[in-house]
Amino acid sequence: MTTAVLELSGVGKTYPAPSTVTALDGIDLVIGAGETVAITGASGAGKSTLLSILGTLERPTRGTVRIAGADVSALSDPELSDVRATRLGFVFQQFFLLEHLSVLDNVATGLLYRGVPARARRERAAEALYEVGLADRIGHRAGQLSGGERQRVAIARAIAGRPAVLLADEPTGNLDSATGAEITALLAGLADGDTTVVLITHNADVAAAMRRQVHLSDGRIVRDTGGES
C-alpha cells in the first residue's frame, strides 16, 4: 500500500462521568497518502470525535494515533500544535472567514502560525487561490462572496500550508446541491496532488465521490470499503 499518513490502533474515547459516554470503541484505521475518505454514520455515531482525534484536537482515552509515523501521544501540547500547523489542514461547515479582509489576506493570515515570511505568505496564498479556482477574486472582500466561493477560500486557507492531510467536517453542509457538488469535486481532486482528504458527510453523493467510505455505528467501524486497515 501507499505510505500511511494516519494510523489509529485500538483507539477509544470515553467521556467521563456523570454522563460517561463511549464515543469511540476500538477503532483500527490506516489511511494512506493521497486517499480520499468519507466518514459516514448516524448522528452520535462518533464521526466528529474521530475527526477531532485524527486532527489532534482531542486525545484518545486508549489506543495509539500516528500521524506521518509519529506517535502523537508522545508529543507535548506545543509539539501537537506544530503537527497541526505543518501537517494538517481543517475545513468546516461554517467557513470562518474574516469578512472585512480580502480573500488573499484571509488565506495568507492562515500561514502566520507557520512562520512563513509575509511576502511568501502572499505568494503561497495566491497559488492556493489559483488552485481552488478563485484567482480572479483575490482582491475581493470575503464578505462579498457567495457561499461556494467562501468555502473555496476556506479550502485555499487549509491547503496553503501544503498539509499532508485535509480534514473536513461537513464541508458541503451549508451549500446548495450544485455548489456542494463543485466543492466535493475540488476536494476529491486535491488527492491527485497527494493531499489526503478525510471528510465527514451525511450526503450520499459526497460520500460516493470519495474513493473510500468508512461507516461508523456506536463508535465502531462497521463498514470500510478501503479494506487495507
Ligand code: ADP
Ligand atoms: P457524530 O459526529 O457522529 O454525531 P460525536 O462524535 O459528536 O458523533 O458523538 C459521539 C458520542 O459522544 C455522542 O453520544 C455524543 O453525545 C458524545 N459526546 C461527544 N462529545 C462529547 C463531550 N464533549 N462530552 C460528552 N459526550 C460527548
